[in-house]
Amino acid sequence: MYIYTADEMKEIDEKTIGGEDGKSLELMEKAAKSIYNVLSDRITGKKKHKQVLAVCGKGNNGGDGLALSRLLGNDGFNIRVLMTAGEKELKRDTSVELKRLEISTDNVYYLGSSSRELLDQIIGDSDFIIDAIFGTGFKGKVDGELSDIMLKINDSKATVVSIDIPSGLVGNNGRVYGNAIKADFTVVVDSLKTGNLLGQAPDYNGEIIVGEGIGLDKSQASPDKRLLSGKTAGKMKTRRSSGHKYDFGSLAIAGGSIGMTGAPLLSAKSGLGSGCGLSTVLIDKEAYAYCNSPWPEVMIKPYANEVEFEKLLERATAAVFGPGMGMDEKYDKMMIKALKRDIPIVVDADGIYRLNKARDQLVLKDKNLIITPHLGEMAKLFRVKTEDVLDDPIYFVKSAVDCYNAVVVLKGPCTVIGAKNELWFYYKPNSGMACGGSGDVLSGIIGGLCAQGYETLEAAKKGVVIHGTAGEFARAEKNEWGMCAGDIINNIYKGIEPLV
Ligand SMILES: NC(=O)C1=CN([C@@H]2O[C@H](COP(=O)(O)OP(=O)(O)OC[C@H]3O[C@@H](n4cnc5c(N)ncnc54)[C@H](OP(=O)(O)O)[C@@H]3O)[C@@H](O)[C@H]2O)[C@@H](O)CC1
Ligand SMILES: [K+]
Incomplete structure (x- = not known):
């Protein structure tokens, strides 16, 4: 499934319309029909004669809401409409849809000219609220009375259905600068937009359902963004029954410092969980003294200097560099040693900041490099604020791909994987994954897959x-509060099963 930015979607829309009279209205009708079809599967059926309130804005999203209301009205629902803009402010097609709806209902209210009591009452006694205030054309912040109305809708008992995107979210990046609608369902028109997945979108979307296509002409769009799922991650390679441990690769994890010895251990154990034959933590000899592993299957080898470190790397078929390493400058030399080796390297955590220095000393071209930053690490890598990365995560992922010739995994509720000319979005929000060690588990799995011979992008997608x-299974066992990194590790095998 391809994903577009709101700006790309606008271009696609304009290309499809191509100046043809009536075409944009036809698209609006198709959008409404597609949303109606989704809703009739989910909520209409047995629930006719219920109260529906459609809250509609002046743009095309409002027009979609009005056309949908007409279809629901024909279906037996009691429709009321709250317009958030005056008749004269409406976009052309939205104005046409309002006139079409007014043929069958008088229940149209206007935000500026209805009393607050009346508005509270129609929000309070609705069974369903259609949120068609703003779509992907929204920018900035909602304020004034509309902002209060949004909160009232969020507090209501009604099932809230957002059209295309919850109103108040910015279409390109899913950011919310004021209040926004919290939906139970978001029915996306035609194709997912980046704003449906990124930023704060997971807190507002409810369940996302993508409606059937509305016949948009995407022939000139650049299809570089896709949804990552079990299907698009591809299958695991079969394992040779006669293979021995060296056939399945040897992963080295360079990391750990006093107080942070658990991080490389989590990575190493996760590498084994992903199927690699051997997993070894390479740790500074001072920190080694504090290293207490619960896993005897993980080897732990201390080094005193970069020469010893390099020696220990010799048998590795892939490495993870950085978990729990700390900021000591002495590790800069180890990073150069690791990057000079001709093996895939996952640079994570405290390794990421060092990439700038390494880039000055090494040509990173043709390296098998994977970088796995979270938002803060990406911001540090580019010496910008976290807010800047949130504003345009795609830009930073693409920039990191280009600067470091790497596969980049920007971790978050929607993880974005970037490689040359392709971006993959993995949208599975799970707040239980936001815990210490979760990232170490990920780098270990990806490293473990690289050690077994998977290409870097393939390893990143599968990982x-x-x-x-695995996180979803951990959540099912322990819930989002109780789960921790160890629970994700315990479920890695269940994460692999669908790919076998
Ligand atoms: N192919 C497609 O994509 C199709 C798209 N379709 C639908 O169209 C939707 C996109 O429609 P859209 O472009 O008309 O924008 P939409 O989001 O309805 O309204 C934005 C309006 O809000 C305003 N506004 C903005 N910021 C604001 C603020 N902070 N505070 C207050 N006002 C603000 C802004 O006004 P302006 O600032 O420009 O004066 C503008 O008028 C899309 O989500 C989908 O539902 C389908 O119909 C068919 C095919
Ligand atoms: K909306």
Whole structure:
């Protein structure tokens, strides 16, 4: 499934319309019909004669809401409409849809000219609220009375259905700067937009359902963004029954410092969980003294200097560099040693900040490099604020791909994987994954897959899916509060199963 930015969608829309009279209205009708079809599967059926309130804005999203209301009205629902803009402010097609609806109902209210009591009453006694205030054309912040109305809708008992995107979310990046609608369902028109997945979108979407296509002409759009799932991650390679441990690769994890010895251990154990034959933590000898592993299957080897470190790397078929390493400058030399080796390397956590220095000393071209930053690490890598990355995560992922010739995994509720000319979005929000060690588990899985011979992008895609699925199983066992990194590790095998 392809994903577009709101700006790309606008271009697609304009290309499809191509100046043809009536075409944009036809698209609006198709959008409404597609949303109606989704709703008739989910909520209409047995629930006719219920109260529906459609809250509609002046743009095309409002027009979609009005056309949908007409279809629901024909179906036996009691429709009321709250317009958030005056008749004269409406876009042309939205104005046409309002006139079409007014043929069958008088229940049209206007935000500026209805009393607050009346508005509270129609919000309070609705069974369903259609949120068609703003779509992907929204920018900035909602304020004034509309902002209060949004909160009232969020507090209501009604099932809230957002059209295309919850109103108040910015279409390109899913950011929310004021209040926004919290939906039970978001029915996306035709194709997912980046704003449906990124930023704060997971807190507002409810369940996302993508409606059937409305016949948009995407022939000139650049299809570089896709949804990552168990299906698109591809299958695991079969394992040779006669293979021995060296056939399944040897992963080295360079990391750990005093007080942070658990991070590389989590990575190492996760590498084994993903199927690699051997997993070894390479740790500074001072920190080694504090290293207490619960896993005897993980080897732990201390080094005193970069020469010893390099020696220990010799048998590794892939490495993870950074978990729990700390900021000591002495590790810069180890990073150069690791990057000079001709093996895939996952640079994570405290390794990421060092990439700038390494880039000055090494040509990173043709390296098998994977970088796995979270938002804060990406911001540090580019010396910008976290807010800047949130504003345009796609830009930063693409920039990191280009700067470091790497596969980049920007971790978050929607993880974005970037490689040359392709971006993959893995949208499986799970707040239980936001816990210490979760990232170490991911880098270990990806490293473990690289050690077994998977290409970097393939390893990143599979690793993200395995990690996310394992997290879902951990949540099912322990809930989002109780689960921790160890629970994700315990479920890695369940994350692998759908890919076998
Ligand atoms: N192919 C497609 O994509 C199709 C798209 N379709 C539908 O169209 C939707 C996109 O429609 P859209 O472009 O008309 O924008 P939409 O989001 O309805 O309204 C934005 C309006 O709000 C305003 N506004 C903005 N910011 C604001 C603020 N902070 N505070 C207050 N006002 C603000 C802004 O006004 P302006 O600032 O420009 O004066 C503008 O008028 C899309 O989500 C989908 O539902 C389908 O119909 C068919 C095919
Ligand atoms: K909306």
